[in-house]
Amino acid sequence: MRIAVLGAGISGVTSAWYLARDGHDVTVIDRQPGPGLETSFANGAQISVSHPEPWANPWAPRLILRWLGREDAPLLFRPRADPAQWRWALGFLRECLPARTRRNTDAIANLAMYSLASLRTLREESGIDYTRSSSGILQTFFTQSDWLRAEHSARLLRSYGIEARTCSAARCVEIEPALANCGDSLHGGIHAPQDETGDAHEFVMQLAEHCRSAGVHFCFDHTIEGLEVENGNVARVRLRTGSERRGELDADAYVIALGSYSALLANAIGERLPIYPVKGYSVTLDLADDAIAPRVSITDESRRIVCSRLGNRLRIAGTAELNGFDTEVNQVRCEAILARARQLFPDLGDTASPTFWAGLRPATPSNVPIIGRARHPNLWFNTGHGTLGWTLGCGSARALASMIGGMTPDVAFPFRQP
Numbered sequence: 001m002r003i004a005v006l007g008a009g010i011s012g013v014t015s016a017w018y019l020a021r022d023g024h025d026v027t028v029i030d031r032q033p034g035p036g037l038e039t040s041f042a043n044g045a046q047i048s049v050s051h052p053e054p055w056a057n058p059w060a061p062r063l064i065l066r067w068l069g070r071e072d073a074p075l076l077f078r079p080r081a082d083p084a085q086w087r088w089a090l091g092f093l094r095e096c097l098p099a100r101t102r103r104n105t106d107a108i109a110n111l112a113m114y115s116l117a118s119l120r121t122l123r124e125e126s127g128i129d130y131t132r133s134s135s136g137i138l139q140t141f142f143t144q145s146d147w148l149r150a151e152h153s154a155r156l157l158r159s160y161g162i163e164a165r166t167c168s169a170a171r172c173v174e175i176e177p178a179l180a181n182c183g184d185s186l187h188g189g190i191h192a193p194q195d196e197t198g199d200a201h202e203f204v205m206q207l208a209e210h211c212r213s214a215g216v217h218f219c220f221d222h223t224i225e226g227l228e229v230e231n232g233n234v235a236r237v238r239l240r241t242g243s244e245r246r247g248e249l250d251a252d253a254y255v256i257a258l259g260s261y262s263a264l265l266a267n268a269i270g271e272r273l274p275i276y277p278v279k280g281y282s283v284t285l286d287l288a289d290d291a292i293a294p295r296v297s298i299t300d301e302s303r304r305i306v307c308s309r310l311g312n313r314l315r316i317a318g319t320a321e322l323n324g325f326d327t328e329v330n331q332v333r334c335e336a337i338l339a340r341a342r343q344l345f346p347d348l349g350d351t352a353s354p355t356f357w358a359g360l361r362p363a364t365p366s367n368v369p370i371i372g373r374a375r376h377p378n379l380w381f382n383t384g385h386g387t388l389g390w391t392l393g394c395g396s397a398r399a400l401a402s403m404i405g406g407m408t409p410d411v412a413f414p415f416r417q418p
């Protein structure tokens with residue numbers, strides 16, 4: 001089958017890989033000059049199977065109220081005259097109900113484990129190297145109330161078969177000695193040894209090369225302007241290159257993997273996708289030889305930031321801002337992330353030239369991605385991965401390829417049905 005994959009981020013390139021492997025003739029279209037240049041560019045680098053609980057949980061509304069109006073808040077709602085934003089926010093509140101949180105956590109946990117296994121196989125088969133580390137993730141708790149929930153969280157993770165152990169503050173420092181002088185009182189942590197880290201952008205670039213060798217065709221610098229429908233099916237995509245030149249591309253099937261922009265394209269042909277951009281930031285530091293920086297990836301639960309070592313770089317990422325499609329880098333929020341990193345690791349040394357970055361998480365209110373078939377029979381979705389697109393990337397794409405091939409994916413997940 002001729003398949004057009006729309007978008008060359010993690011979701012699009014992994015989709016192309018699995019579809020090409022199944023023998024399809026695949027073309028990937030993206031407006032950027034190369035793969036992985038938008039949200040998949042400088043994320044937190046964590047393959048965090050141990051973090052299936054979505055932001056929408058019973059504790060979230062109270063926290064969001066507490067943070068309202070604070071410019072350095074981990075989660076910031078900037079109200080706009082945008083019905084999509086309000087619809088999303090109401091949907092988010094609904095997903096905070098305990099039964100919904102549990103259902104969403106189940107779905108994400110299953111897909112995350114399937115995805116980690118898929119990533120490991122893909123890595124072995126392709127030999128892709130993306131500054132990976134398999135030293136696990138340590139979630140750290142700096143407030144008593146967060147720490148009180150830790151044992152419950154670890155038990156829940158173990159119930160899914162995810163290795164997770166609570167550990168004392170002293171044990172946390174044994175696991176990651178760079179935490180020895182953290183300027184806050186560490187109450188304890190959860191260590192998930194099977195989690196991994198790696199540079200998502202390097203992964204996407206290398207996988208795109210493997211796709212090319214497998215016959216996938218990439219159309220970069222092509223903006224998708226819309227989908228045209230004929231007789232109930234998508235007939236073609238309308239494209240623009242540069243400011244003037246226009247064109248079209250037709251295929252037998254189409255996969256929407258456009259990150260936060262997926263909803264704009266899908267809504268125009270009557271396919272409602274509850275995806276809204278949730279902006280986040282990252283700060284990347286080049287480490288001096290004498291820097292004392294973590295080797296185990298850290299999730300600071302209390303501030304909602306993650307720190308991942310990528311060779312001689314340290315990536316610190318986090319915060320969430322509901323502010324439309326604005327991608328401007330907010331200095332105050334990046335400085336707050338950097339200040340927190342310095343507090344956690346006071347011996348980081350010179351942090352004079354950090355690289356600040358902002359990206360838009362393609363978030364559904366539940367954080368459960370949208371994978372499966374649209375109402376138009378030849379249109380498919382692999383999008384809406386929110387905070388976990390790198391963690392869920394390989395599994396989502398592999399499952400999608402199975403469905404397009406007429407098979408049932410071997411993972412329990414609420415796949416989209418028309």
Ligand SMILES: Cc1cc2nc3c(=O)[nH]c(=O)nc-3n(C[C@H](O)[C@H](O)[C@H](O)COP(=O)(O)OP(=O)(O)OC[C@H]3O[C@@H](n4cnc5c(N)ncnc54)[C@H](O)[C@@H]3O)c2cc1C
Nearest residue numbers: 007009010011031040044045046224259280388389390391
């Ligand atoms: C600060 C931050 C930290 C994060 N940390 C982690 C983490 O540690 N672990 C984790 O698992 N996930 C993390 N994530 C989430 C993860 O990065 C995303 O879920 C993932 O990158 C989404 O990938 P995607 O392919 O769906 O979207 P994208 O990477 O945004 O790809 C979409 C592609 O579509 C293209 N496109 C869009 N519109 C058009 C158009 N009209 N025409 C042509 N092309 C178009 C874009 O150019 C882009 O290349 C983080 C996100 C952020 C922002």
